[in-house]
Amino acid sequence: MEELLKLDHVSTAFQSRSGLVKAVCDVNFTVSPGQIVGLVGETGCGKSVLGQSILRLLPPSAVTSGQILFEGKDLAAMNEEEIRAVRGKRIAYINQNPTEALNPVLKIGTQLIESLRVCGGLTKKEAKEHALEILASLSFDDPADIMKKYPMELSGGMKQRALTAMAMGGKPPFLIADEPTKGLDALIRGQVIQSLMKFVELTGCSGLIITHDLKFASAMCDTLALMYAGEIVEFGPTKKLFSAPKHPYLSGLMASMPQNGMHVLKGSSCSLIDMPPGCRFADRCDHATEACRAHHPEMRSVGEDRLVRCRLYD
């Protein structure tokens, strides 16, 4: 199948006072049309940075290298105007943390109508009608009322849905959603998952869903990319990954899920400034050998369509 998005040796680093923060290192994977890839990993491993690197939304202190091919064109090589034509219209992005993602001093309606007009060249009246339709499709009871509200007057789940509505405006073929379920209670999480499912169903888009909620990832994504300290360490179909985890980090994560007894992984991630020369997970791994600590492991193929970054599978 033809690929929609192809990340080719993508790395992102930040200049900071204490040194170069290598937040994303040499990421390679592709997303085909209709495919939903879940990007999972613990906090600080670089998921959001990778997501924002794709649309070049990072502050100027970030330097991204590699190719980001979308519909055959390299997003990393585009000029400002070209990348702006992709943002919102071809690739929609839903920010982590809905509370901060909406402008606090503008009404929901203002922000929603603005997004629709940027994407579609609609008149104000058309945009307003369209906005009402989208809100209704995301099961808001009273769309007209929501349009008049300020972000602070909405609950977390409503804000998340409002953001989803804004992302849906341009009917984009690709969606990047960053932690759409973080910090929500069970009921609202259900609503949000439903709204995202609806988004995918209504627009037929592919996507990259960033989360550290494994349960959500398994429900929503057909492929998983597991990230650790800036690297992808395991990649493959969700079902296979869950039924037979390869990388010791994935096994550890699964053991820490509530239904598996919440055995918390020991230790913490290595610094992104001074990386160890060998495997980045070695210090927390029960199977680590001298070779693991000395040499950095490459991604290797294990069986059909599965990749893992671990010496155990040589």
Added chain:
Amino acid sequence: MKALPVIKKTAVAILTALFVSFLTYGLLYISPGDPAELLLTEKMGSMGVQKEVVQRYAEQLGLNKGFLAMYKDWFVDMLHGDLGTSYKTGNPVLSDFLSRLGCSAQLALLSTSISLVLGVGLGLLSARKRNGVIDRVTRFFSAISLSVPSFWLAILFLWVFAMKLGWFPIADYQGIKSLILPAVVMGVTGCASLIRVTRSGVLDNLSEGYVVTARARGLNDRQVFVGHILKNVLLPVVTMVTSNLIAHVGGSVIIENIFSLPGVGNFLLRALRSKDFPVILGFVFLMGMIVVVLTTIADLLYLAIDPRVRQGMYEKK
């Protein structure tokens, strides 16, 4: 806008005004010097002021009653628009005030407009091109303007532009022409704080999530800037402009004096020197009222600009 917060703000303003009037009167009452004696001394020379004469004179002026009774008289008169008559000029205090207000108000508006344009303009420019040439020059300029006292700049400007170059009148008041120089002095010294507030406001907002969202939706820099960031920066700017205006209400005294302007501040200064109590009392009180009105307007502006302020008022209720 909802009515309740507006009513609340107005009530607070009225209470503050009452308190200001009481405080002004009280402070003047306990300040040293017997006005009756001072007045008589002035009229007749320092010789021959007898105790009984002073007392009779005080009675005539109504200065021998208790504090509260005197305050009440003054307050009731004030409500009728009567703030007493100047010992010195013999005019009603209120008309003396109003005849000088025009000059001071023009000066305050002119200088605040200058600092608003300079401050917000330079602040925005330097934030947009952070660490660029404009930013560096602006930061240098604002550091200087913060550390130079306004009276020093006033004297310098007066010397250069009025005395040496002769572009502006020195002593005789010629309306707006006489106001330009002092307004520039006040505008320049006042704009430093505005530059800082605007610049840091924009920079703080740049890293906010809503800016990332706005960019991710395909908005261009100008749309993000004008449509999103500006309104968020407006609140601290309004605060700063009001506090500038308020500072001018009192701070212009020195400038008016240096430039010999027929303003409120200069008149008050002369009244202070000659211990013209009704004028001092009336002017300080009226300036206090202006401050109360300005603060209330600023509060109402907050309500109009920022929904979070509105929300806050409901939550506290």
